[in-house]
Amino acid sequence: MPPFPVMFKTVSSDCNLDCEYCYYRESLEGTRPRRRIDERLLEQFIPKYMDYVADVGVASMSWQGGEPTLIGLPFFEKVVALQAAYAHRGTAIANSLQTNGVLLNDEWGSFLKRHNWLVGVSLDGPEEIHDQFRKDRGGHGSFERVMQGIDALRRHAVDFNILCVLGPHNVDRPRELMRFFRQQQFTHVQYIPAMAFQALEPEKPPAYLITPEQYGVFLTETFDDWYQNGAPTLSVRIFDNFLQSYAGIPNELCAHSDRCDAGVVLEYDGSAYPCDFYIGLQWQLGNVLDTPLAEIAAGAAKQSFVARKAHLPEACTHCGWLMVCKGGCVRNWTFTPNGPAPDYFCTAYQRLYQHAAERLRDLAGALQNKWRYLDVMETDPHRIKRAGRNDPCPCGSGKKHKHCCASPARDASYVFHQ
Numbered sequence: 001m002p003p004f005p006v007m008f009k010t011v012s013s014d015c016n017l018d019c020e021y022c023y024y025r026e027s028l029e030g031t032r033p034r035r036r037i038d039e040r041l042l043e044q045f046i047p048k049y050m051d052y053v054a055d056v057g058v059a060s061m062s063w064q065g066g067e068p069t070l071i072g073l074p075f076f077e078k079v080v081a082l083q084a085a086y087a088h089r090g091t092a093i094a095n096s097l098q099t100n101g102v103l104l105n106d107e108w109g110s111f112l113k114r115h116n117w118l119v120g121v122s123l124d125g126p127e128e129i130h131d132q133f134r135k136d137r138g139g140h141g142s143f144e145r146v147m148q149g150i151d152a153l154r155r156h157a158v159d160f161n162i163l164c165v166l167g168p169h170n171v172d173r174p175r176e177l178m179r180f181f182r183q184q185q186f187t188h189v190q191y192i193p194a195m196a197f198q199a200l201e202p203e204k205p206p207a208y209l210i211t212p213e214q215y216g217v218f219l220t221e222t223f224d225d226w227y228q229n230g231a232p233t234l235s236v237r238i239f240d241n242f243l244q245s246y247a248g249i250p251n252e253l254c255a256h257s258d259r260c261d262a263g264v265v266l267e268y269d270g271s272a273y274p275c276d277f278y279i280g281l282q283w284q285l286g287n288v289l290d291t292p293l294a295e296i297a298a299g300a301a302k303q304s305f306v307a308r309k310a311h312l313p314e315a316c317t318h319c320g321w322l323m324v325c326k327g328g329c330v331r332n333w334t335f336t337p338n339g340p341a342p343d344y345f346c347t348a349y350q351r352l353y354q355h356a357a358e359r360l361r362d363l364a365g366a367l368q369n370k371w372r373y374l375d376v377m378e379t380d381p382h383r384i385k386r387a388g389r390n391d392p393c394p395c396g397s398g399k400k401h402k403h404c405c406a407s408p409a410r411d412a413s414y415v416f417h418q
């Protein structure tokens, strides 16, 4: 049975900020009263879920919103208690929280560390950039409060990454963003192009806030900054994923993998959907309160959603970058009577691939050499100890040891420690 990651819309669209570009907020704004996942839903869902994932041994839950921290810490205390009570022996439990960071404090930090949660914090760059879009309802920027939240995570040594939404406010400033993130000593950054569409109206074509040209330039300049002579030190998710593709590891971004499968999204009321961009009745997979999980995870409705990516746009089928691109995100395809047209950002991806392919190939080769080196270290550790700095590297690359697997730059690069 494949893994079954679940993303919870913990408080539906409720949020304590009012970011202009939020695709989820506007769907629901003013249409309904405050919403929260009911604890009774948790009590029913978590035991069933733990039974369902017992075979595969991985329970993966991601808590998003709106702003999930609005539901309060006692709710999440209950989550971990239920998970511990109902997980089968040997099940690995992975929780992640996607937050705007504003409410994070020492209490949250202590909880998140104690239970080993991974946190994603939305931050669009330095204050002057971030505060252009990420404001509260009173129109005040949130930067300072977000940074205080990040400080709380740091005090408790919580693992976190940064999610940076790309819009007109920052897409033309890639170097500045990377410089700021490095100054802050962040270790992992993910860039997401802003799209102005309604998650609850998935049939409406999306509108985009940046052009493919802008995104293409952003990606190439960010790549140059990221590459660091073949020893990157700041993880950028899209490049990590393309590197994995070159190294023969399946890409974990659904947009660049073979299947249109991002797990299952659960709304606050238990209704289930196949993707964060398709929260609409016509795509509903059932409700965890009364639909068997097997049907939600792999029934006909889910299969037909996943299958859409099997019918790629014509241009993708003969594209030289298909191996790494995989056709992009289906939400960004344009559906016409003659079949789908490629991802809106197709030309941005092509620009990046052309620009970066050679270096990605080199880096993937170095990574594969490092894996061979680690094998030797395990099977014949004396061979590594005997190898002098000027000797050929035991990985077999033909380079000197000191310029290859024993190089200090590689030691400092996260790529070689994954």
Ligand code: SF4
Pocket (backbone or CB within 6 Å): 315, 316, 317, 319, 320, 321, 322, 325, 326, 327, 328, 342, 343, 346, 347, 349, 350
């Ligand atoms: S680069 Fe464009 S044409 Fe090529 S696979 Fe990606 S989306 Fe399709």
Ligand code: SF4
Pocket (backbone or CB within 6 Å): 254, 255, 256, 259, 260, 261, 262, 274, 275, 276, 277, 328, 329, 330, 331, 332
């Ligand atoms: S539509 Fe896009 S985001 Fe949704 S599952 Fe498919 S590739 Fe992923």
